[in-house]
Amino acid sequence: MASTEPLISIRESKEKLEIVNQLLLPHAIEYLEIDGIEAAHDAIKTMKIRGAPAIASLAALAFVRFLHKTLGADDAGYLASVSTLQSKCEEILGYLYTSRPTAVNLGTAIRRLKAVLHSGTNDPRLLAEQLIAEATAIHAEDLQRNKDMAKWAGQWLLNHHKVPQDGKVNVLTVCNTGSLATSGYGTALGTITYLHETERLDKAYYTQTAPYHQGSRLTAFELQTLQIPSVMICDTMVGSLFQTHTIHAVAVGADRIAKNGDTANKIGTYNAAVLAARHKIPFIVVAPISTVDLDIQNGSQIPIEYRPPIEACLVRGVPYPPSSDDKPESTIQVMITPKNLSGIYNPSFDVTPAELITAIATEKGVAIRAEGREVFDLASIV
Numbered sequence: 509m510a511s512t513e514p515l516i517s518i519r520e521s522k523e524k525l526e527i528v529n530q531l532l533l534p535h536a537i538e539y540l541e542i543d544g545i546e547a548a549h550d551a552i553k554t555m556k557i558r559g560a561p562a563i564a565s566l567a568a569l570a571f572v573r574f575l576h577k578t579l580g581a582d583d584a585g586y587l588a589s590v591s592t593l594q595s596k597c598e599e600i601l602g603y604l605y606t607s608r609p610t611a612v613n614l615g616t617a618i619r620r621l622k623a624v625l626h627s628g629t630n631d632p633r634l635l636a637e638q639l640i641a642e643a644t645a646i647h648a649e650d651l652q653r654n655k656d657m658a659k660w661a662g663q664w665l666l667n668h669h670k671v672p673q674d675g676k677v678n679v680l681t682v683c684n685t686g687s688l689a690t691s692g693y694g695t696a697l698g699t700i701t702y703l704h705e706t707e708r709l710d711k712a713y714y715t716q717t718a719p720y721h722q723g724s725r726l727t728a729f730e731l732q733t734l735q736i737p738s739v740m741i742c743d744t745m746v747g748s749l750f751q752t753h754t755i756h757a758v759a760v761g762a763d764r765i766a767k768n769g770d771t772a773n774k775i776g777t778y779n780a781a782v783l784a785a786r787h788k789i790p791f792i793v794v795a796p797i798s799t800v801d802l803d804i805q806n807g808s809q810i811p812i813e814y815r816p817p818i819e820a821c822l823v824r825g826v827p828y829p830p831s832s833d834d835k836p837e838s839t840i841q842v843m844i845t846p847k848n849l850s851g852i853y854n855p856s857f858d859v860t861p862a863e864l865i866t867a868i869a870t871e872k873g874v875a876i877r878a879e880g881r882e883v884f885d886l887a888s889i890v
């Protein structure tokens with residue numbers, strides 16, 4: 509029988525740190541060893557692991573491995589003094605920070621580690637141990653907070669006046685925000701899972717999410733594994749879906765939320781928000797507090813990552829029709845444009861203005877915009 513256990517993006521043992529190579533999902537489940545800081549940086553940059561919380565977790569856990577290795581055998585002399593350790597750690601954290609720019613969770617994790625790094629500890633070994641504890645917590649605390657925010661979001665949604673008080677709900681989501689994008693359970697997909705577990709979900713709808721297809725490859729795989737009733741749509745079908753079906757809410761994750769509530773998330777989220785507003789469908793963002801960046805006043809200041817143009821010209825998959833035997837096929841990349849096409853626009857994220865967002869759910873509760881206001885007051889909840 510097929511497993512109903514969600515696939516977890518990061519796997520750890522005493523010997524090694526591994527990730528599931530998300531570029532190959534759902535066709536092949538292949539674990540990739542992350543044997544150092546450079547491997548972690550590369551896995552994040554090339555999107556073998558992706559999703560704002562998962563990126564922060566991998567960076568933190570790769571840092572833990574470096575510190576354990578150094579405590580075991582300090583061949584390079586990093587433990588010679590506190591300042592030597594500080595300067596090496598600064599170099600590593602600075603490098604990890606450059607892997608992807610939009611998701612702020614990585615920056616928040618690095619800020620937390622730098623705070624420990626400069627907390628005044630005067631023994632390098634003790635400092636390394638304190639850093640290990642903090643970095644381990646960054647990964648470990650993600651699962652419970654996802655369950656908390658998913659429950660807050662789910663309950664808020666069920667109490668919304670647009671939602672039938674006893675019946676089941678249909679929820680649309682974008683991209684992948686499940687266990688693969690986090691340390692487990694997920695944010696927006698966690699909300700969908702919560703609604704399913706409490707028997708209040710009719711169907712989850714999700715966009716394919718071109719060009720990386722996090723929806724059709726990863727969300728489809730997760731929903732299938734969890735046996736949650738669901739329907740995939742192409743990104744271009746959101747408006748038609750809203751015109752022809754009863755969709756009670758849109759729930760999405762976030763990569764960075766500005767102080768006023770403007771939210772950067774996977775490209776296509778803004779389209780869904782505009783259409784949701786047109787159809788008066790509640791639009792909820794589900795994300796940890798660490799995604800809120802109070803240093804950024806509004807969405808225009810959020811750095812948006814532009815992916816290499818070639819990525820918009822390629823799709824990855826297995827040959828179709830499938831071979832008659834049950835052997836797993838190798839994934840291949842197929843080009844869907846003329847060769848050497850110029851003029852390709854490929855932003856990885858867009859910004860949804862706060863005025864299109866009905867609510868923002870975090871592990872601490874649900875923030876809504878005050879009556880008549882177009883922005884959120886997030887400083888009061890962070």
Ligand SMILES: CSC[C@@H](O)[C@@H](O)C(=O)COP(=O)(O)O
Binds near residue numbers: 560561685763773774
């Ligand atoms: C819980 S994940 C929230 C976001 O990180 C998610 O919606 C998203 O946009 C992921 O983008 P990706 O480019 O796949 O890393």
